[in-house]
Amino acid sequence: MNLSGTLYIISAPSGGGKTSLVNAMLAELSNITVSISHTTRAPRVGEIEGKNYFFVDEATFRHHQEAGTFLEHAKVFNNWYGTSKTWVLEQLAKGIDVILEIDWQGAHAVKEQMECTSIFILPPSREVLLKRLVNRSQDSQAIIDVRMKQASQEISHHTEYDYVVVNDDFELALHDLKSIIIANRLRVVKQKVRYEALLHSLVVKEQ
Numbered sequence: 001m002n003l004s005g006t007l008y009i010i011s012a013p014s015g016g017g018k019t020s021l022v023n024a025m026l027a028e029l030s031n032i033t034v035s036i037s038h039t040t041r042a043p044r045v046g047e048i049e050g051k052n053y054f055f056v057d058e059a060t061f062r063h064h065q066e067a068g069t070f071l072e073h074a075k076v077f078n079n080w081y082g083t084s085k086t087w088v089l090e091q092l093a094k095g096i097d098v099i100l101e102i103d104w105q106g107a108h109a110v111k112e113q114m115e116c117t118s119i120f121i122l123p124p125s126r127e128v129l130l131k132r133l134v135n136r137s138q139d140s141q142a143i144i145d146v147r148m149k150q151a152s153q154e155i156s157h158h159t160e161y162d163y164v165v166v167n168d169d170f171e172l173a174l175h176d177l178k179s180i181i182i183a184n185r186l187r188v189v190k191q192k193v194r195y196e197a198l199l200h201s202l203v204v205k206e207q
Ligand SMILES: Nc1nc2c(ncn2[C@@H]2O[C@H](COP(=O)(O)OP(=O)(O)O)[C@@H](O)[C@H]2O)c(=O)[nH]1
Pocket: 011, 012, 013, 014, 015, 019, 037, 038, 041, 072, 073, 074, 076, 077, 081, 082, 083, 101, 102, 103, 105, 106, 107
């Protein structure tokens, strides 16, 4: 299969700003989309089925897993999360760039199977990370405690990624993230695929 789109992995500790940054970026860039994962986590207030996640029970998740539906899957904070393989491959085949918002375990699994560009988002400090999780007003204190406990482990993997973006000032972080995507698109190898006809007409064949 000719996969002309680029696959991006974006990881961060919970509350690091992945979802906000990705949504802001998708509003500004064309030809790029985000994969909607399956999860056994209960929906938060305001989360929409098929938009934020496909919310499934454990039996359904296991069924998908056994059927080979997932490109990768992992247990994070005691819930299962998985990425739909077919959907991702279809977008890439259409030339659409795809973002996976997944944890470091999923990133490992995807990197073993496919070419991709990986980006890790760091918060400016633990204090700010905690403040953002609290201010998001979506999770109970107990859930926030678990996420803060796991944050160090997730962050310890940041050196395995191609790029690191610090999400202190939102607009600056968004600019950095967009710059990575744009620079990637300008790489010669991608230009060749996207502008084949133009390049063909520009290069005059010697007699
Ligand atoms: N491996 C893997 N991780 C995922 C997937 N979807 C989400 N995650 C990770 O699961 C973690 C928890 O996600 P979520 O419950 O939505 O919490 P949030 O990150 O605080 O918004 C995040 O760190 C994501 O990176 C997936 O499909 N695969």
